[in-house]
Amino acid sequence: MSMIADFYGGKSILITGATGFLGKVLMEKLFRTSPDLRVIYILVRPKAGQTLQQRVFQILNSKLFEKVKEVCPNVHEKIRAISADLNQNDFAISKEDMQELLSYTNIIFHCAATVRFDDHLRHAVQLNVTATQQLLLMASQMPNLEAFIHISTAFSNCNLKHIDEVIYPCPVEPKKIIDSMEWLDDAIIDEITPKLIGDRPNTYTYTKALGEMVVQQESGKLNIAIIRPSIVGATWQEPFPGWVDNINGPTGLIVAAGKGFLRSIRATPMAVADLIPADIVVNLTLAVGWYTAVHRPKSTLIYHCTSGNLNPCNWGKMGIQVLATFEKIPLERAFRRPKAEFTTNNVTTQYWNAVSHRAPAMIYDFYLRLTGRKPRMTKLMNRLLRTLSMLEYFINRSWEWSTYNTEMLMSKLSPEDQRVFNFDVRQLNWLEYIENYVLGVKKYLLKEDMAGIPEAKQHLRRLRNIHYLFNTALFLIAWRLLIARSQVARNVWFFIVSFCYKFLSYFRASSTLKV
Ligand SMILES: CCCCCCCCCCCCCCCCCCCC(=O)SCCNC(=O)CCNC(=O)[C@H](O)C(C)(C)COP(=O)(O)OP(=O)(O)OC[C@H]1O[C@@H](n2cnc3c(N)ncnc32)[C@H](O)[C@@H]1OP(=O)(O)O
Numbered sequence: 001m002s003m004i005a006d007f008y009g010g011k012s013i014l015i016t017g018a019t020g021f022l023g024k025v026l027m028e029k030l031f032r033t034s035p036d037l038r039v040i041y042i043l044v045r046p047k048a049g050q051t052l053q054q055r056v057f058q059i060l061n062s063k064l065f066e067k068v069k070e071v072c073p074n075v076h077e078k079i080r081a082i083s084a085d086l087n088q089n090d091f092a093i094s095k096e097d098m099q100e101l102l103s104y105t106n107i108i109f110h111c112a113a114t115v116r117f118d119d120h121l122r123h124a125v126q127l128n129v130t131a132t133q134q135l136l137l138m139a140s141q142m143p144n145l146e147a148f149i150h151i152s153t154a155f156s157n158c159n160l161k162h163i164d165e166v167i168y169p170c171p172v173e174p175k176k177i178i179d180s181m182e183w184l185d186d187a188i189i190d191e192i193t194p195k196l197i198g199d200r201p202n203t204y205t206y207t208k209a210l211g212e213m214v215v216q217q218e219s220g221k222l223n224i225a226i227i228r229p230s231i232v233g234a235t236w237q238e239p240f241p242g243w244v245d246n247i248n249g250p251t252g253l254i255v256a257a258g259k260g261f262l263r264s265i266r267a268t269p270m271a272v273a274d275l276i277p278a279d280i281v282v283n284l285t286l287a288v289g290w291y292t293a294v295h296r297p298k299s300t301l302i303y304h305c306t307s308g309n310l311n312p313c314n315w316g317k318m319g320i321q322v323l324a325t326f327e328k329i330p331l332e333r334a335f336r337r338p339k340a341e342f343t344t345n346n347v348t349t350q351y352w353n354a355v356s357h358r359a360p361a362m363i364y365d366f367y368l369r370l371t372g373r374k375p376r377m378t379k380l381m382n383r384l385l386r387t388l389s390m391l392e393y394f395i396n397r398s399w400e401w402s403t404y405n406t407e408m409l410m411s412k413l414s415p416e417d418q419r420v421f422n423f424d425v426r427q428l429n430w431l432e433y434i435e436n437y438v439l440g441v442k443k444y445l446l447k448e449d450m451a452g453i454p455e456a457k458q459h460l461r462r463l464r465n466i467h468y469l470f471n472t473a474l475f476l477i478a479w480r481l482l483i484a485r486s487q488v489a490r491n492v493w494f495f496i497v498s499f500c501y502k503f504l505s506y507f508r509a510s511s512t513l514k515v
């Protein structure tokens with residue numbers, strides 16, 4: 001009998017960010033392991049012309065929820081979508097909905113955030129700091145609340161090398177930042193942003209750190225815990241391996257590599273790739289929810305959900321395995337054959353960007369123009385290079401995260417809970433995981449049919465032949481131009497030709513003698 005699954009039975013659970021990558025995996029696991037929970041409230045905003053109901057319908061009808069429907073056939077009745085926008089005052093929740101939330105909620109999982117690295121500071125503060133503050137205020141008015149679980153990131157203190165499970169204060173108080181965002185205009189905010197974020201690489205990591213400070217300062221009498229996952233990747237085991245449905249983190253680069261757009265990357269092969277599968281994050285989150293509510297630790301505990309110190313993998317190993325998987329299971333309609341160079345300095349990066357990224361894009365655009373079509377590859381390549389430059393910070397450094405609280409929690413679980421809510425990353429086999437991740441990208445994100453693999457392989461063979469042909473033509477043209485201009489090149493050419501001629505004549509003569 002799982003104590004954790006049992007604990008969530010009959011509970012009313014509020015999830016923010018339930019339509020996001022992690023939120024969906026969290027909901028799925030809750031319904032699958034505790035089908036007798038009372039209700040899951042999700043705060044959803046209408047989006048892209050879809051109503052709330054359409055959004056929920058789409059989630060519940062996705063492949064991710066197939067198993068849930070078997071164990072919890074009335075899942076539609078147990079999910080209650082509440083119209084809310086976390087950027088608005090009181091989240092723009094109606095009075096009736098607010099009343100219901102305040103009266104019934106037992107557990108809150110706060111997953112919503114902007115995860116964009118380039119978000120304007122005003123927007124990132126609004127969502128990652130102010131909204132967290134507002135949610136805590138709401139939580140403090142909930143008489144039946146047992147635990148508030150805040151999802152942060154292991155990179156909220158990425159300006160440090162060794163990170164403990166503690167909150168590191170930022171120099172400027174979050175309250176001051178929140179206030180100033182209300183009256184400063186965009187131009188001034190742009191000017192002060194680099195000073196505020198200091199040695200962090202972007203507004204995302206900075207505002208997530210401020211969010212943690214808010215949680216600590218506003219916790220009052222609430223039972224709170226913070227979870228800090230590192231780079232969340234596709235699922236490892238549950239509900240099935242390889243599930244992923246957005247391009248954040250490594251996923252986008254895996255697609256770009258498989259489609260042949262990404263051919264070189266400025267990354268340190270030996271740097272630790274601190275990936276953590278989404279289902280491990282979710283299992284830890286649910287275990288933390290249970291522990292925080294039942295054991296009520298005296299202070300706010302922080303749990304690192306990372307892999308590096310227990311079962312490290314590095315970017316080099318990951319890159320090799322990604323490419324090895326694409327050899328066996330290629331993506332459809334690739335632009336070029338998957339291949340990748342790891343570069344570590346500016347000069348080689350610029351060289352490979354010019355040769356492997358910009359030049360092929362320009363040639364392809366020239367071909368599109370010649371055939372009367374609109375050029376698009378250079379624009380796409382520029383966006384990829386911009387994305388790469390934003391991710392570079394994370395693939396050229398290693399961090400050490402201590403995991404005492406996470407390990408302590410594991411030791412408190414019964415053997416059954418350790419099995420059902422497994423967050424022991426030591427059991428993960430990286431090569432197998434990465435292969436399933438790549439397969440998942442193909443199947444669940446790109447929705448490519450496995451039956452198309454022979455055609456995809458055929459396409460890659462064609463690309464290889466075009467590549468050989470192109471290189472030979474390029475060599476001949478270059479050589480011809482060189483011969484026309486340089487006496488030395490001509491001499492070398494005649495020397496090679498006469499040498500080959502003599503060699504062939506000797507070979508022919510000796511074979512005639514043998515006969
Ligand atoms: C050489 C062989 C390689 C084999 C693979 C090796 C893999 C190495 C992977 C290393 C990845 C390391 C990632 C580290 C991340 C650490 C993060 C810390 C963890 C967290 O706490 S938060 C979650 C992470 N958040 C994100 O990942 C968000 C990052 N994205 C952004 O901030 C924005 O998307 C970005 C990059 C600023 C671009 O914005 P913008 O141009 O305005 O527009 P879009 O967002 O609409 O996207 C434009 C364009 O870029 C493509 N895109 C977006 N993200 C990625 C990505 N991660 N990888 C590749 N491509 C990406 C997107 O598809 C769009 O393409 P179009 O064709 O539509 O133009």
Ligand SMILES: NC(=O)C1=CN([C@@H]2O[C@H](COP(=O)(O)OP(=O)(O)OC[C@H]3O[C@@H](n4cnc5c(N)ncnc54)[C@H](OP(=O)(O)O)[C@@H]3O)[C@@H](O)[C@H]2O)C=CC1
Nearest residue numbers: 017018019020021022085086087111112113153229231232
């Ligand atoms: N992915 C990763 O690698 C990591 C993520 N994390 C943290 O995990 C959490 C979840 O991340 P992830 O699932 O990847 O992120 P996603 O971008 O996939 O999901 C973000 C969620 O927040 C919601 N949201 C954003 N803005 C609003 C708004 N104004 N009102 C209501 N809802 C809003 C989104 O809703 P909508 O669907 O409407 O856009 C979505 O449900 C975040 O707190 C993130 O910081 C931490 C470490 C790594």
